[in-house]
Amino acid sequence: MGNRLEIKNLKVTFGGSFSVGPMTLSVNSGLIYLKGPNGGGKTSLMRAIAGEIQPSSGKVSVAGHDVYSSLDARRQLAFVPSAQELPGFLTVQEAYQFTASLRGVPAWDGAIYCQALDLDLQLPLGHASAGQRRKAELVCALAADPRVLLLDETFSHLDKHSANQLVDWLHEWAESRVILLTHHGEPPLLADQILHVMPGQSVRIEKSVRPKP
Amino acid sequence: MTLHDRLFFQLIGRPFYRRVMLPLGFLLFVVVLADASVNWYALRNQLAIWPTLRLSALFTFLFLFWGLIAGKALAPVWGQPAIAFLVRQPISRWRWVRFLAPSLLIAFLPLIGIWWLAPNHGNTVVHYLGFVGLAWPIILGASFHGKSRYKWLTIGTTSFAILTFTYTYQGWVSLLAIIITIAFLPMSSSAIREQTVSHLKAKPGNLKSKTPVMAVIRRDFRCLWCLERKTLFVLVQLGVVTLLMMLAIRINTEAGSRMTFIVCSSLLAFGITPIYEILSRLATHLGPELMRHRWPISHLHRGLALLGLVFLLTAPVFMLLGILGSAMGAAYLTLFTLQILTSLVVLCGLFCHTLLDTGTALGWGLWVALINTLLVTTLPPWIYVTMLGFVVPAGVVLMVRGLKKFTLQTETGTHG
Numbered sequence: 332m333g334n335r336l337e338i339k340n341l342k343v344t345f346g347g348s349f350s351v352g353p354m355t356l357s358v359n360s361g362l363i364y365l366k367g368p369n370g371g372g373k374t375s376l377m378r379a380i381a382g383e384i385q386p387s388s389g390k391v392s393v394a395g396h397d398v399y400s401s402l403d404a405r406r407q408l409a410f411v412p413s414a415q416e417l418p419g420f421l422t423v424q425e426a427y428q429f430t431a432s433l434r435g436v437p438a439w440d441g442a443i444y445c446q447a448l449d450l451d452l453q454l455p456l457g458h459a460s461a462g463q464r465r466k467a468e469l470v471c472a473l474a475a476d477p478r479v480l481l482l483d484e485t486f487s488h489l490d491k492h493s494a495n496q497l498v499d500w501l502h503e504w505a506e507s508r509v510i511l512l513t514h515h516g517e518p519p520l521l522a523d524q525i526l527h528v529m530p531g532q533s534v535r536i537e538k539s540v541r542p543k544p
Numbered sequence: 545m546t547l548h549d550r551l552f553f554q555l556i557g558r559p560f561y562r563r564v565m566l567p568l569g570f571l572l573f574v575v576v577l578a579d580a581s582v583n584w585y586a587l588r589n590q591l592a593i594w595p596t597l598r599l600s601a602l603f604t605f606l607f608l609f610w611g612l613i614a615g616k617a618l619a620p621v622w623g624q625p626a627i628a629f630l631v632r633q634p635i636s637r638w639r640w641v642r643f644l645a646p647s648l649l650i651a652f653l654p655l656i657g658i659w660w661l662a663p664n665h666g667n668t669v670v671h672y673l674g675f676v677g678l679a680w681p682i683i684l685g686a687s688f689h690g691k692s693r694y695k696w697l698t699i700g701t702t703s704f705a706i707l708t709f710t711y712t713y714q715g716w717v718s719l720l721a722i723i724i725t726i727a728f729l730p731m732s733s734s735a736i737r738e739q740t741v742s743h744l745k746a747k748p749g750n751l752k753s754k755t756p757v758m759a760v761i762r763r764d765f766r767c768l769w770c771l772e773r774k775t776l777f778v779l780v781q782l783g784v785v786t787l788l789m790m791l792a793i794r795i796n797t798e799a800g801s802r803m804t805f806i807v808c809s810s811l812l813a814f815g816i817t818p819i820y821e822i823l824s825r826l827a828t829h830l831g832p833e834l835m836r837h838r839w840p841i842s843h844l845h846r847g848l849a850l851l852g853l854v855f856l857l858t859a860p861v862f863m864l865l866g867i868l869g870s871a872m873g874a875a876y877l878t879l880f881t882l883q884i885l886t887s888l889v890v891l892c893g894l895f896c897h898t899l900l901d902t903g904t905a906l907g908w909g910l911w912v913a914l915i916n917t918l919l920v921t922t923l924p925p926w927i928y929v930t931m932l933g934f935v936v937p938a939g940v941v942l943m944v945r946g947l948k949k950f951t952l953q954t955e956t957g958t959h960g
Binding site for chain 2: 383385399402406418420421425431433434438
């Protein structure tokens with residue numbers, strides 16, 4: 332079964348007035364780009380895939396385990412939200428130590444990623460800029476090397492150097508992991524699949540564009 | 545009164561007046577008590593013949609003492625988000641002084657009274673204006689944090705001490721005091737803009753933990769340590785008072801095992817009261833980060849982490865209480881331990897159950913502790929222990945269900 336991310340007829344509804352999906356996807360690895368207008372439901376789908384909100388119908392599973400109900404599935408999956416969520420009283424290092432400990436790998440060290448992103452380990456998140464917070468969220472998501480990585484608007488606020496670094500990493504990780512990415516405007520890198528997300532409509536797979544090595 | 549005056553008074557004056565009323569009332573109470581036995585005029589005359597150095601030291605101490613009290617009441621005002629808005633506006637330093645003056649006026653009233661006792665060597669108006677005005681940087685300095693605090697406390701206190709010392713010899717020093725006050729007013733007031741940046745008090749720690757539950761406990765404790773140290777201090781103070789009361793009872797009475805148990809149980813109710821308030825503040829600071837459904841831990845684990853946190857916060861006091869009340873004997877000590885466990889589980893359960901209820905009464909902590917104490921001291925032990933077989937699991941269920949409801953409610957808000 333491997334790292335397979337299986338999404339079957341996933342649909343998210345809020346209060347009867349907003350819905351997105353259904354969405355169906357099955358991948359072992361690769362880079363998938365979610366595209367759509369503001370308020371189109373990309374973040375909602377991401378949150379449902381991350382196991383944060385219960386889908387109104389359908390199922391998401393990682394390596395055969397249901398994401399919403401299984402801790403094993405959630406251990407293998409990480410989500411970088413578009414909103415800043417990490418508490419300000421933690422430093423960057425404490426934040427990733429906390430996330431790694433939650434995933435049962437307390438010894439995981441994110442210093443190498445922080446160094447590559449030019450991020451101070453001892454920086455209190457309450458004093459960090461929007462870009463620094465985004466980098467910290469990314470390093471926290473990488474804690475314990477998750478097999479499925481969900482990046483919601485992660486490129487926004489990043490400086491050019493960090494964005495380039497992230498593009499390099501994504502190319503490398505896409506060979507062995509599943510990466511779902513949302514981004515406004517043109518995607519910063521070529522994806523294996525592009526999914527069109529529109530409110531009230533089923534998610535449409537456009538094409539596969541990233542050439543396989 | 546202009547719109548600016550009203551705005552400044554609403555944002556700074558009102559919260560400051562509310563906070564300073566208690567120490568001011570206490571000071572007034574002390575003065576009224578002392579009035580019956582002190583002849584203020586005689587005291588004033590007596591102070592006039594004191595050696596200069598001693599006199600200067602006395603008034604410096606009194607000004608600094610009140611300045612620190614008033615500054616403590618003023619400090620939380622700078623933390624309001626609206627102050628950051630004011631600081632961004634194009635308001636000159638002198639206008640800041642003008643707008644601040646009505647708000648801070650009340651803090652100078654006790655100083656006028658104190659300074660009335662000082663020997664007057666010049667013009668009365670200048671005598672008061674110059675020296676009482678010098679308290680401005682002291683009061684503001686005491687309300688600041690970081691370097692500004694020490695800077696303005698040192699500048700204000702040192703200049704006051706030097707000027708009061710030289711004032712005894714030269715009356716014109718009061719004029720110099722006015723000039724220095726005028727210089728300090730805008731300088732110290734402009735430091736307010738540095739106060740709006742949040743300063744984290746704790747040094748970076750290490751959150752590496754062997755188990756997820758331990759990681760959450762440590763993260764929660766770090767939150768309280770960074771942001772709610774004063775509340776933790778209240779818990780410690782209450783714990784110390786509880787233990788001192790138990791110590792006094794142990795030394796002064798010959799209580800039997802049953803009576804010692806009843807005293808310990810009652811004191812437990814007293815010591816456990818702030819826990820609900822502490823948990824509420826933790827939840828306020830963490831918001832949805834209290835528990836996220838996407839975390840790879842179950843709601844039961846999160847609940848256990850919360851229970852672990854309150855246990856760590858209260859265990860030292862309760863252990864010492866048990867040791868001081870060892871005269872109760874092994875059987876009652878077991879019952880006392882069970883009472884602690886039940887109180888904490890039920891308290892955490894109720895806290896989680898009411899997480900989304902904004903109007904929750906803070907009296908929950910007291911009610912849980914008092915009812916539990918009433919039950920454990922009136923029911924036969926076997927009935928109480930049997931009852932726990934239902935109450936403790938019910939508390940755990942309440943906790944898990946409350947956390948589930950919380951994650952469901954807090955994480956369905958956004959779509960985009």
